[in-house]
Amino acid sequence: MAVLDSAQSTVVQLEDVHKTYIMGDEKVHALAGVTISFEEGIFCSIMGPSGSGKSTMLNLLGCLDRPTSGIFILAGQDVATMNDDQLSDFRLRHLGFIFQSFNLIPQLTVRENIELPLFYLGWEKEESAARAEELADRVGLLDRLNHRPTELSGGQQQRVAVARSLSNDPQIILADEPTGNLDTATGEQIMSMLIDLNAQGKTILMVTHEPEVAAHTQRRVHMRDGLIERIEED
């Protein structure tokens, strides 16, 4: 890292963030006043039992949702006040997603799946083809570019998803149980891939409930009842 303080600069900042859902007559406080910040270049896992608010947290961090109240700054921008289109653009330019169930689009080839964010970014055909090949090579699937997701194994599909999450060169990668649908060996492969990415400077925020997976990360945020219970740091 060329810049001295780059490891220290805050990329995500939440202050007293609430997220309240109304279910019938009852108010459900999915997040009940969370204050936390993440520095650039960190690999952090968010853990907790179901109903702890970790999914809500990830949806907020992924700009798929807006907090009910509180301050939420992402990559220097106030995300809490953005409208739907602005959030879409923000996701397109700054975020990459990896899902538990891979979420590749079945009718598109591996190449087209990787190119998907570039399509919305409006890249030219040649540039985006070159980018897709480079990323497929990086995840070791250069020979599978014209295959469809259904022709690949789970591990291969998740590698395609990793490649897709990288195509727009995002600042932050959000991973939702990335190894949840994989066997242990394949899960390890994906984890080492994420560790490599983090070593190359990508900020990665990951939700998981498996302690073995979380053990790979530098920081583990434990949540319970919409609040941060404790933070473990290596």
Next chain:
Amino acid sequence: MENLRLVRNIQLGVKNLLLHKLRSFLTMLGIVFGVASVIAMLSIGEGASKSALDEIRRLGSSNIILQSKKPVEDEAVTNRRSMMSIYGLTYEDERRIARTFDAVERTAPAKIIRKEARLGDRALELRIVGTTPEWFDLVARPVAAGRVLLPRDVHAVSNVVVLTEFGARKVLATRDSIGENLQIAGNSFEVIGIVQSDSGQGGSIQTPDQQVDAYIPINVARERFGDMVFRMTTGSFERETVELHQLIVQVQSNDEVEAVAAGIDAMMKHFHKKTDYDISVPLALLQQAEATKRTYNIVLGSIASISLLVGGIGIMNIMLASVTERTREIGVRRAIGARKRQIIVQFLIETIVLSTTGGFIGILIGLAIPWAVTVFAGMPTVVTGLSLGLSVGISMAVGVIFGLYPAIRAANLDPIEALRHE
């Protein structure tokens, strides 16, 4: 960049539709049949009315046609043993009309007598039409050989006759017969020309069975045959005096036709005690026929639009199912950064591709049906560019209208919910 995205969106749409070939095809059928029936129905309707309109138009839209008619009162009287009836248009009527109305360009009278004609040893009953040279200007009769009547024939009161092709053939007159003499009721007439028969079906307004017409100068007709006609039927003897059987009045412009026709009618009523004439205005008939045609088209069009509507609903139904089926895809696209508008465009393009493809197949079938009707049933059909344009437009519009709701629904899905959708 936007164009590139549009092209890729269309490619994507086609790809998605090809993924479910049978489903897409069945969805398209509604539009296919809708468009095909619009084009087929309009072309058959157009064809039917065109032949009727042509018929009327041939009579001349700036003409007013008057015809002698035996008054109703006379019919009863003629039942008696011997009777003489005088009725119909008179030479004076013609002069009066020409004098009174400034808008009248010219008039052409016709006096019709049935006589036996003989050329060499061939004999045939002809319809002798005594008329003036103007008649040939007002009623299109292309010359097949020789010439038509000229003013000098009238001035010289010459015994000349112009035959129609059909009648000419019957008496074995050919090109070479010009200059020969045709015997009509004991008078000798020089054949000066042969004109083409009227191609129209019989029973038209001015002259029934005009195929065997023979045209002679009107003053010659009057002089040789007089105004009186004797008719002998079983047990009765009838005398009729009719000066003119028909009078064509040409008006200077179409705008004045109606007024002049009304004026003539009023004048005729004044001078004729009995209704012994008919006035017909081709322009009015034309307008009437056109109005009928419009009504016809509207009715046919409405029926066809119902099938298009049904087709559109079919498309909407399938697209709604498709949106549900592809909820996760929509979630992924939204998470990656697609705006709502881009999701709408994606789904809308799919329905437009579906409906326009259906539209084009429909056009092909819609062109085949009138062709088959013309070839196998012999009915005239006219495919207008308007009906083609209309069909393409309508099928695209159906795509947009019925695709919009599913597309908006897709775009408004909550990305979080959509990603979780099983």
